Amino acid sequence: MNDRLRRYRNLTMMGIFTIATLIALVPLFGVLGYVVKNGFSALNFEFFINLPKAMGLSGGGMANAIVGTLIMVAIATLIGIPIGILTAIYLTEYDRTSWFSIGVRFATDVLTGIPSIIVGIVIYTAVVLKMGHFSALAGGLSLAIIMIPLIIRSTEEMLKLVSHSIREAGYALGISKRVIILRIILPTAAKGIITGAMLAVARVSGETAPLLFTALGNQYWAHSLNEPIAALPVQIYQYATSPYKEWHQQAWAGSLVLILMVIVLNLIARLAFRSRSN
Amino acid sequence: MRQSLNEGQLMLTNLLKDMGKEVERILKGCMQVLITLDRTQAEYWIAEDQLVNNFERQVDDACVRLIATQQPVAKDLRKIISAMKISTDLERMADLAIGIAKVGRRIEGPLCKPLIDIPLMAEKALDMMRQGLEAYSNEDMELAHNLAVQDDAVDHMYNQVVRDLLVIMTQTPEYLDQGMYLTFVGRYLERFADHATNIGENVIYIATAERQDLNK
Amino acid sequence: MGQSLIVRHLEAWYGSNKTLKGINMQIAPNQVTAIIGPSGCGKSTFVRCINRMHETLPGTKVKGEIILDGESIYDQDPVALRKTVGMVFQKANPFPSMSIYENVVAGLRLNGMKSKQKLQASAEKSLRMAALWDEVKDRLNYSGMSLSGGQQQRLCIARALAVEPSVLLMDEPASALDPIATTHIEELIRQLKENYTILIVTHNMQQAARIADSTAFFLSGELVEHGPTSEIFTNPNDKRTEDYITGRFG
Secondary structure: OHHHHHHHHHHHHHHHHHHHHHHHHHHHHHHHHHHHHHHHOOOOHHHHHOOOOOOOOOOOOOHHHHHHHHHHHHHHHHHHHHHHHHHHHHHHHHOOOOHHHHHHHHHHHHHHHOOHHHHHHHHHHHHHHHHOOOOHHHHHHHHHHHHHHHHHHHHHHHHHHOOHHHHHHHHHOOOOHHHHHHHHHHHHHHHHHHHHHHHHHHHHHOOOHHHHHHOEOOOOOOOOOOOOEOOHHHHHHHHHOOOOHHHHHHHHHHHHHHHHHHHHHHHHHHHHHHHOOO | OOHHHHHHHHHHHHHHHHHHHHHHHHHHHHHHHHHHOOHHHHHHHHHHHHHHHHHHHHHHHHHHHHHHHHOOOHHHHHHHHHHHHHHHHHHHHHHHHHHHHHHHHHOOOOOOOOOOHHHHHHHHHHHHHHHHHHHHHHOOHHHHHHHHHHHHHHHHHHHHHHHHHHHHHHHOHHHHHHHHHHHHHHHHHHHHHHHHHHHHHHHHHHHHOOOOOOOO | OOOOEEEEEEEEEEOOEEEEEEEEEEEOOOOEEEEEOOOOOOHHHHHHHHOOOHHHOOOEEEEEEEEEOOEEHHHOOHHHHHHHEEEEOOOOOOOOOOEHHHHHHHHHHOOOOOOHHHHHHHHHHHHHHOOOHHHHOOOOOOEHHHOOHHHHHHHHHHHHHHOOOOEEEEEOOOOOOOHHHHHHHHHHHHHHOOOOEEEEEOOOHHHHHHHOOEEEEEEOOEEEEEEEHHHHHHOOOOHHHHHHHOOOOO
8 A cells, every 4th residue: 555655656756857857958959949940041151251241231251250259268268267276276275264265265156146247347447448448358358257266166176076085195105285286186186177167168158248348349350359359149149139130140150159169168078077087 | 815823823833843842752751761760860851841831831822822813713713722722632741751750760679570562652652642743733634533543552552561560460469569650651651642642633623623532 | 124113292182182192102113013992092193193194184283202213203394204104094095097007106206206217116116015016017007096995005005115114104004995805905014014114003903913013002092001912912901901902891
C-alpha cells in the first residue's frame, strides 16, 4: 500500500521536474530558432567584409561593427583579465579574512549586480566628457569594468577549490609562497580560471548599453582607438529601431553573428575545461 | 613484507638453537660427571644451570616483545607461542641433566658395572632434541612425527636399563643405593626425550593448529 | 644522514587554545620515533612545529625551542628549514597539474634546479627509495593523480625525499590506506631510517608498535611518556599510557 503511494508520488514529482526543465528550454531554443530563421537569409560573405550601405539601400555588411566589437572586447580582456586574476589571488592567497578583503568582496558583488548602463554613464562622464569625444578606448574600458568583478569571483572560486593540502605540500618542500602560487596553484586552477575568463568575455561581448555612451557607433572604419567605433550590439540596436526593412534584415544577421560569437567562446571555454581534465 | 616480524622470528629461532646447544653441552658434561664421579666437576655443571635459565627468560622476553609490537596472528602467533613453550621444555631438560650431575655427586666408589645403555640413551635423547629444534626452524613435519618413533625406542631402552639394574640390585644388595640412583638417571633421560618429543608436538601445532600427543 | 632534535619547553597555541603545554623531548638521529595519543592531544601540532608549518596558519603562536643538529630552528629561515625537515601528510597530496616525474622533482625544480640530468637522476633515486620506481618507471609522464592511493602516498614520500632532508615528519601517512598499502609504507619507513630521522604521528598504536624504535605518548598537550617502543608497549611507566595502549582509556 505505502509502497504504491510512494511510487505514485515519485512519478508525479519526476513529471513536474521534467516539465519545468522543458519549459526552461523553450525560451532558449525559441530565441535561437527565431534569430537563425530571420538572420540566416540576410547572412552572406558580403556581410563580413563590407561597410554598411546608406539608409534604405539593400546589401552592405557590418564588417566595421564586427571588428569594432573584437577590438573593444580585446581591450576589455587586456585590462580585465590581469586585474581580475591578480585581485582574486590577493583575496585568496594573501588576505582572506581582513576587513579590507571583505570590503573588496562586497564591492565586487555589488559591481556584478550594477546595471551595465550605469557603468556606461560613469565612463561617459569620467572619460568621454573629459577627452571630448567617444572612443574605442572608453568602450573597452567600460566593458573591462563589467568584466573585472566577474573574473574576480570566478577566479576566486577556482583558487578556493585548490585544496589547502596542495599549498601545504608546497610549503613542506621549502618552496616560497610566490613560486607556490605561480607554479603550483595557478596551473592547478588554470582550467577553471580560463573557463571563467572566457565566459566573462562572452558575457561582455554582447553588452550594448555602456557602448552607446562610450563607443557611440560609427558607419565607417575607425582609424584609431581614439575615435568613435562601431560595435555589433550597438549596430543591431540602431538598425532594429530604424524604419527600414533592409536594415531590419541586417540587424537579424548581426544578431546571428553575435550569438555565434558567444556560442563559440562558450564552446572553447567548455572544451578547454574538459580536455585538460584527463 | 613484515620485515620486523620476520627478523624477530629468526632471532627467536636462533635463540632457541643456542639454548639447545647450551643444554647439549650441559648434558654431555653431566654424563661425564657420572663416569668420573668428580664432585668439583659436578658443582661446576650444577652452577651452569643458570645460563639456561637466562636463555629461557630471554626467549620469553623476545616473545612478549614480538607479540606486543608486531601483533602476530595465525601461524606467526602459533610460532611465537610455541617458542615460549619450547623454551620451557629446554629449561626442564637442563634441569634433568643437572639431576644427573647431582646423582654423580652422590654416588660413592666405583660403579657396579661399566655404563653402556645409559650413555646410549643420552646420545639418543640429545639427538631427538636436535631434531626437534631442527624441525622447529624448518617447520619440518616429517621430522616432528618421527620423534614419536624415537621416543618409543628411548622408552624401550629405559625399561632395559631398569631391568638390568634390578638384576644387579637383587644379586648384590650393597649396590642397592647405586642401582637406585642409576635408575633415576635412566628416568631423567627418558623424561628428557619426552620433552624433546614435546618440541615435535609444538612443531605440528605450528603447522596445522592441531594438537597431537606424540608421547603415547 | 639523519640529525638529532632537541625540543625544549615547546608551547603552541591555536587562537586562545593552548595545544602544546611545554614539551621537552630528545629525538635520536636515524631512528623512527612514533607520536601516539588520542585525537586532539597535540601530536599533529607537535610535528607541525618542527618544520614551522604550524605558524603558517592564521591565529597560531609558538614558544620554546627546537634545536636541530645544534642550531635553533627559530633562527633559520622557515622556507630553508623545510628543505632540511621534510613532511608527508595524512592524505596523499600530489600536485594535480603535474606528472609523476614533475611531482617528484617539484621541490628541486621550483627552487631553481635547472640541470635535466640532475633532476632525472634525483627522480630515479627518490622513486627507488620510495619503492615506487618499478611501478612507475614506464609512465613517468602520466599525471600523479593516475596512481592508486598507496602509490600516491609513496609518490609524496619520494617528492619529500628528493629535496634530501635529514628529518622526515609523517603525519598519519597510512591512515587513509588499505592494509596492504599500509604494510608497504611501513616497510618503507623501516628502510628509510638508515638515512633519515623519522617522526611519525599515528593514531594506530599497533602501527607505532610495529615500526617505531621509540614511542612518545601525548595527552592533552603534554608528553606523558617517551621511551623505547618495546618498553612502552610491554611495561609502560605511566598509568595513563597503559590505559591508552590497552584501550581502557577514560
